[in-house]
Amino acid sequence: MASDTSLPDWPPAELLGDLRNRSVTRDARDFALSTGLVYRAVPQRQGDIPPQDTTIHAPITLLPSPFPRQLFEKAENLQPLYNKLYAQLSLDEKFIKSIMEDTVVHVDEFQARLYAIWQTVLKEGVSQSTQSGIFRSDYMMHSPQQDGIQLKQVEFNVISSSFGPLCTKTSAMHHYLLRKGAYDALHPSLIKENMPENHALETYAAGLADAHNHYVEECRDAHAQRSVKPVVLFVVQETERNSFDQRAIEMLLIEKYAIPVIRLTFEELGKTASLHGRARILMIQSPATHAPVEVSTVYFRTGYSPEDYTESAWDTRLTLERSHAIKCPSIALQLVGSKKAQQVLAEPGVLEKYLGNDADQVRHSFMQLWPMDPNTKLGKQAHRLVREHPENYVLKPQREGGGHNIYKKDILPALDAMEKRDKQREAQGGNHVKECEAYILMSLIEQPEHRGSLFVRANKNSDNAELVKDSVNELGIYGAVLYSPESILKNRSGGYLLRTKSKDSDEGGVAVGFSVIDTPLLV
Structure with missing residues (x-):
């Protein structure tokens, strides 16, 4: 077990001087802008489409952050097990019903809409039993006072697990600065051997290629009679600023695997997507040629939040789910990502039911978790604990994308407001499921303290990287899996995302402005 003393003081003082800081920061910015480590610029008004001809570099760190090698390797070793676990969960109809029907669907309209689509497709009969998942399992260092540093999972992402390409480019940037001499004489650990290469982009592309190739092989006889090659469909947001992260996957699919990609929004798909034949083959209209094109794989980079849907978008999501295309993820997989x-x-x-003798390896990565159902033993315990010491916990809703959790001192007022709404709803004859049951309770992870970083963010009106004296890291490991009810067809893992933020910030999303993209320095 690593100990607190294995993490050096950071960042090195020699990099804080104005001249060296400014010089390395300039090199980092130019590398980012030269290699596509970028975002679209922020639109003038919220909800507007970002300007299509303007970019800024993504938020990054000036140098890697120390991270215990054995914890990094443990996270890598866990990923194939997590891939297998979530594949099995998505195939277990009884499990999905058990986590949704008693509580969540009664107090979470978004999950209820997803669940209704799943039930509709089950009733009709699933056309495509093969499923695809591109995952990211997120961890933090947990440092209780007497137990050294442990690896603890924050959450498991099953839809739109982003930043694989941009963190691959951030790793390349840190390696470039190392070769250029930017880190010379800063710290003995700053050497190539301690800076792991990042294969996240390849894991993404290989996972989607696995799904596409399986579909083509499955439908080989039919495709022999068609002149137009099937495509991978990226379902995207119209207001997406992180489109270059997605474009890198598209480019690799085209260049390495000769697989064409079409990007469309829910709104655009609502006008052109259609199902054909008894197998419900998904056809869309090519934006370039306006010709009909068959879809092999639907890859969602939207659809994880209620804000992503209009009523017509819900209809489109049902059409996609009913189709013969392989979904990444399916509705079932999205539900078990809750x-x-x-x-x-x-x-x-x-x-143990899903992993057998490997269960303990995964269980050791869990923090303490409780349901919020006040009618159960565990739920009653959760309410008592959080009432006594709210500073030790976080309330998590059934959401992905950052910005939704309720932390520490904000929990009790939030619970009191939920109870008030419960009484009002029950007085009007509504259901008796408590609003708080849409949440789970999790013990807060205690990160090692007094570890700083240097942030490089656009539009800060400074030539120097910004010193953040007390920062925390979140490590994400990527995986890709292709599976059917009969077997795991492909199980891949590789690549990482390290996000670093100020310790004063509870949330961790890069896209929503809380974190910057970092890489680990293994110590």
Whole structure:
């Protein structure tokens, strides 16, 4: 077990001087802008489409951050097990019903809409039983006072697991600065051997290529009679600023695998997507040629938040789910990516059903998790604990994308407001499921203290990287899996995302402005 003393003081003082800081920062910015480590600029008004001809560099760190080598390797070793686990969960109809029907769908309209689509497709009959997942399992260092540093999972992402390409480019940037001499004489650990290469972009592309190739092989006889090659469909947001992260995957699919990609929004798909034949083949219209094109794989980079849907978008999501195309993810996989599933997996005996003797390896990465159902033993315990010491916990809803959690001192006022709304709803004859049951309770992770970083962010009106004296890291490991009810067809893992933020910030998303993209320096 690593100890606190294994993490050096950071960042090195020699890099804080104005001249050296400014010089290295200039090199980092130019590398980012030269290699596509970029975002679209912020639109003038919220909700507007970002300007298509203007970019800024993504938020990054000036140098890697120390991270215990054995914890990094442990996270890498866990990923194939997590891939297998979530594949199995998505195929378990009984599990999905158990986590949704009793509580969540009654108090979370978004999850209820997803669940309704899943039920509709089950009732009709699934056309495509093969599923694809591109995952990211996120961890933090947990440093209780007497137990050294442990690896603990924050969450498991099953839809739109972003930043694989941009963090691959950030790793390349740090390696470039190392070769250029920017880190000379800063710290003995700053050497190539301690800076792991990042293969996240390749994991993404290979995972989607696996799905596409399986579909083509499955439909080989039919495709022999068609002149137009099937495509991978990226379902995207119209207001997406992080489109270059997605474009890198598209380019690799085209260049390495000769697989064409079409990007469309829900709104655009609502006008052109259609299902054909008994197998419900998904056809769309090519934006370039306006010709009909068959879709092999639907890759969602939107659809994880209620804000992503209009009523017509919900209809389109149902059309996509009913189709014969392989979904990444399917509705079933998105449902088991909920925080409720994460909490249930932490209950005694659940993991063992899916992982057998490997269950303990995964269980050791869990923090303490509780349901918020006040009618259960665990739920009553959760309410008592959080009422006594709210500073030790976080309330998590069934959401991905950052910015939704309720932390520490904000929990009790939030629970009191929920109880008030419960009484009003019940007085009007509404259901008796408590609003708080849409959440789970999780013990807060105690990060090692007094570790700084140097942030390089656009539009800060400074030529120097910004010193953040007390920062924390979140490590994400990527995986890709292709599976059917009969077997795991492909199980891949590789690549990482390290996000670093100020310790004063509870949330961790890069896209929503809380974190910057970093890389680990293994110590």
